[in-house]
Amino acid sequence: MTFSFELLHRDGPARVGRMATPHGVVETPVFMPVGTQATVKGLTPDMVRDAGAQIILGNTYHLALRPGGDLVAELGGLHKFMKWDGPILTDSGGFQVFSLASQAKITDAGAKFRSHVDGSLLELTPEKAVEIQQQLGSDIAMVLDECPPGDAPPEVVRRAVTRSIRWAERCKAHHTRKDQVQFAIVQGGTNLDLRAECAKELVAMDFPGYALGGFSVGESPAAMHAALPTCAACLPEEKPRYLMGVGRPEDLLAGVASGIDMFDCVMPTRNGRNATAFTYAGIVKLRNSRHQRDPAPLEADCPCYCCRTFSRAYLHHLFRVDEMLGPILLSLHNIAFYLRLMRDSRRAIVEGRFADFHAECLAGWKRPAPAA
Amino acid sequence: MTFSFELLHRDGPARVGRMATPHGVVETPVFMPVGTQATVKGLTPDMVRDAGAQIILGNTYHLALRPGGDLVAELGGLHKFMKWDGPILTDSGGFQVFSLASQAKITDAGAKFRSHVDGSLLELTPEKAVEIQQQLGSDIAMVLDECPPGDAPPEVVRRAVTRSIRWAERCKAHHTRKDQVQFAIVQGGTNLDLRAECAKELVAMDFPGYALGGFSVGESPAAMHAALPTCAACLPEEKPRYLMGVGRPEDLLAGVASGIDMFDCVMPTRNGRNATAFTYAGIVKLRNSRHQRDPAPLEADCPCYCCRTFSRAYLHHLFRVDEMLGPILLSLHNIAFYLRLMRDSRRAIVEGRFADFHAECLAGWKRPAPAA
Numbered sequence: 001m002t003f004s005f006e007l008l009h010r011d012g013p014a015r016v017g018r019m020a021t022p023h024g025v026v027e028t029p030v031f032m033p034v035g036t037q038a039t040v041k042g043l044t045p046d047m048v049r050d051a052g053a054q055i056i057l058g059n060t061y062h063l064a065l066r067p068g069g070d071l072v073a074e075l076g077g078l079h080k081f082m083k084w085d086g087p088i089l090t091d092s093g094g095f096q097v098f099s100l101a102s103q104a105k106i107t108d109a110g111a112k113f114r115s116h117v118d119g120s121l122l123e124l125t126p127e128k129a130v131e132i133q134q135q136l137g138s139d140i141a142m143v144l145d146e147c148p149p150g151d152a153p154p155e156v157v158r159r160a161v162t163r164s165i166r167w168a169e170r171c172k173a174h175h176t177r178k179d180q181v182q183f184a185i186v187q188g189g190t191n192l193d194l195r196a197e198c199a200k201e202l203v204a205m206d207f208p209g210y211a212l213g214g215f216s217v218g219e220s221p222a223a224m225h226a227a228l229p230t231c232a233a234c235l236p237e238e239k240p241r242y243l244m245g246v247g248r249p250e251d252l253l254a255g256v257a258s259g260i261d262m263f264d265c266v267m268p269t270r271n272g273r274n275a276t277a278f279t280y281a282g283i284v285k286l287r288n289s290r291h292q293r294d295p296a297p298l299e300a301d302c303p304c305y306c307c308r309t310f311s312r313a314y315l316h317h318l319f320r321v322d323e324m325l326g327p328i329l330l331s332l333h334n335i336a337f338y339l340r341l342m343r344d345s346r347r348a349i350v351e352g353r354f355a356d357f358h359a360e361c362l363a364g365w366k367r368p369a370p371a372a
Numbered sequence: 373m374t375f376s377f378e379l380l381h382r383d384g385p386a387r388v389g390r391m392a393t394p395h396g397v398v399e400t401p402v403f404m405p406v407g408t409q410a411t412v413k414g415l416t417p418d419m420v421r422d423a424g425a426q427i428i429l430g431n432t433y434h435l436a437l438r439p440g441g442d443l444v445a446e447l448g449g450l451h452k453f454m455k456w457d458g459p460i461l462t463d464s465g466g467f468q469v470f471s472l473a474s475q476a477k478i479t480d481a482g483a484k485f486r487s488h489v490d491g492s493l494l495e496l497t498p499e500k501a502v503e504i505q506q507q508l509g510s511d512i513a514m515v516l517d518e519c520p521p522g523d524a525p526p527e528v529v530r531r532a533v534t535r536s537i538r539w540a541e542r543c544k545a546h547h548t549r550k551d552q553v554q555f556a557i558v559q560g561g562t563n564l565d566l567r568a569e570c571a572k573e574l575v576a577m578d579f580p581g582y583a584l585g586g587f588s589v590g591e592s593p594a595a596m597h598a599a600l601p602t603c604a605a606c607l608p609e610e611k612p613r614y615l616m617g618v619g620r621p622e623d624l625l626a627g628v629a630s631g632i633d634m635f636d637c638v639m640p641t642r643n644g645r646n647a648t649a650f651t652y653a654g655i656v657k658l659r660n661s662r663h664q665r666d667p668a669p670l671e672a673d674c675p676c677y678c679c680r681t682f683s684r685a686y687l688h689h690l691f692r693v694d695e696m697l698g699p700i701l702l703s704l705h706n707i708a709f710y711l712r713l714m715r716d717s718r719r720a721i722v723e724g725r726f727a728d729f730h731a732e733c734l735a736g737w738k739r740p741a742p743a744a
């Protein structure tokens with residue numbers, strides 16, 4: 001097995017690490033662009049690589065529905081299918097069952113639900129989640145967990161924790177693929193005692209990595225930022241820590257400051273498709289008519305293809321006339337920005353000035369970003 | 373002025389030439405991908421270049437409406453605005469006024485119409501068409517012509533010819549830009565006597581290049597194929613000949629066989645967005661379930677990024693789940709195919725075997741392509 005994680009630098013709780021996977025090395029903290037349906041929306045794998053991506057995420061729920069785990073396996077696995085030769089992390093599908101599928105019924109056995117595509121009745125058990133991810137052949141697989149909504153009552157959150165722990169055990173027992181590791185997922189909402197209890201149980205099972213789940217499901221950013229240091233500290237120092245489905249640039253920095261190593265989020269591509277760009281100077285809305293005659297690039301010191309090549313006036317024009325190239329270029333820039341933010345964070349940590357970097361970024365983002 | 377056209381090889385009426393423009397040299401016969409709104413739909417300029425494009429087309433009607441000729445001029449011209457540093461040909465806007473705008477009223481003075489975007493009342497005169505194209509700064513501008521529908525009665529076609537000749541005179545008189553040439557447009561529908569008469573008048577005005585207009589407006593492909601040799605022969609041997617808005621691969625080859633040098637058409641991108649690919653083996657519809665498990669590339673010997681990289685199964689998946697990357701990749705392939713078809717035609721002409729190449733292509737396209 002070629003998976004390893006090594007901590008190289010610390011700056012307070014923030015850390016720089018090196019994660020080796022069967023498909024290459026990942027420098028952490030890292031942002032993983034989301035390739036839900038075996039494609040990072042609007043971008044070729046070459047563009048994703050050129051934007052600086054080291055590892056991407058695939059969504060097991062979507063891929064299980066279409067094209068199906070068996071078809072991906074038959075065609076040589078997800079890397080070969082979508083022609084991304086770097087590392088891939090797949091989620092377990094659980095989160096999407098709870099958020100996208102209809103009529104989801106959760107029992108200790110697993111989840112029964114109707115496909116959001118064709119309404120067909122499907123079942124996702126811990127064992128099934130393992131099997132599909134083994135078919136996909138991702139480098140990092142996630143255990144199946146139950147992710148209750150952010151406003152769920154305490155007893156629902158507690159039951160989800162108990163169930164997620166049992167499901168993690170079953171996932172571990174069922175996992176056989178040698179070129180893939182499994183990460184466990186800590187639930188517990190904003191109840192820090194419950195988070196600690198969940199983490200303790202999962203840490204005892206000795207997974208190669210740990211994730212914090214349930215932090216992008218409706219709680220306030222402030223509540224998440226407050227909970228992150230304690231939650232991260234419950235996880236083993238020497239293993240990678242992944243904050244699932246988060247978030248805005250300021251949320252990533254709050255995570256890094258708390259000792260988180262890995263992030264994923266659809267915001268860069270989703271906002272990019274909607275003419276909204278992330279920059280070190282804050283949010284830029286390209287449909288705004290103030291960009292109409294502006295020959296300047298979106299972000300002057302950004303090394304991405306969009307900023308190196310085109311003016312704001314051109315980007316404004318593309319969105320105004322509904323041309324595909326607008327969403328393409330802004331998705332590319334936003335992913336490049338998130339990756340640059342993590343690269344700059346790593347450098348700041350190495351140089352022992354992450355707190356300053358963090359504060360400078362927040363000062364630059366005076367205009368509030370849209371909620372996730 | 374840096375415009376010139378040189379004939380290098382002949383093979384029957386088919387010819388290979390070399391057209392020099394202020395933004396570079398074009399080998400003919402050439403296909404010009406259409407960048408209607410200052411973008412070839414779904415592709416970056418890098419992708420268009422990598423697909424093999426030598427020259428692209430911009431639509432004056434669309435660009436005049438949005439972002440406007442003055443804005444493009446202020447930002448340094450169309451090349452700089454859209455970051456295409458190769459040659460650009462712009463049409464005059466006339467065809468779109470007749471096909472897209474509403475309530476078009478044509479008089480000898482010009483066309484009055486309502487914008488298809490916001491309904492505003494606009495006017496396009498020969499002089500205005502020249503001015504906008506001078507603002508855009510294309511390498512090759514087209515004169516304003518009147519393009520009646522394919523089923524127009526003879527008197528309407530005759531009046532359009534008379535008017536187009538007068539408008540060509542006015543365009544020539546109004547043109548001042550030294551780094552841009554104007555091509556004239558021969559109208560006359562499928563009335564070959566009228567075509568010859570129109571060509572004779574325009575040839576007497578000594579334009580640097582000539583186009584055949586009105587050949588993609590509803591007449592049958594067979595009628596067009598029958599008319600092309602005679603129409604092409606009415607044009608000066610030593611000047612480039614451009615068949616506007618045509619067409620399917622077989623229409624391009626019929627044009628080349630008749631001595632046409634330049635083509636443009638939205639079919640490669642439009643059909644690509646609709647999951648339909650052009651290949652030497654005919655039309656391939658990627659939504660068809662027979663591609664679902666096919667690991668083969670779309671076209672084995674195609675050198676484009678799509679065919680070098682992805683399987684038919686993956687392309688099928690992208691269209692099935694409505695991912696943007698499907699239209700992107702198939703637009704890229706289709707443009708690359710059209711460009712390859714012209715490259716292979718040039719080689720066949722140089723080697724004196726164009727008739728054989730033409731026949732082989734037609735034999736390969738057993739399945740009929742959709743009409744333009």
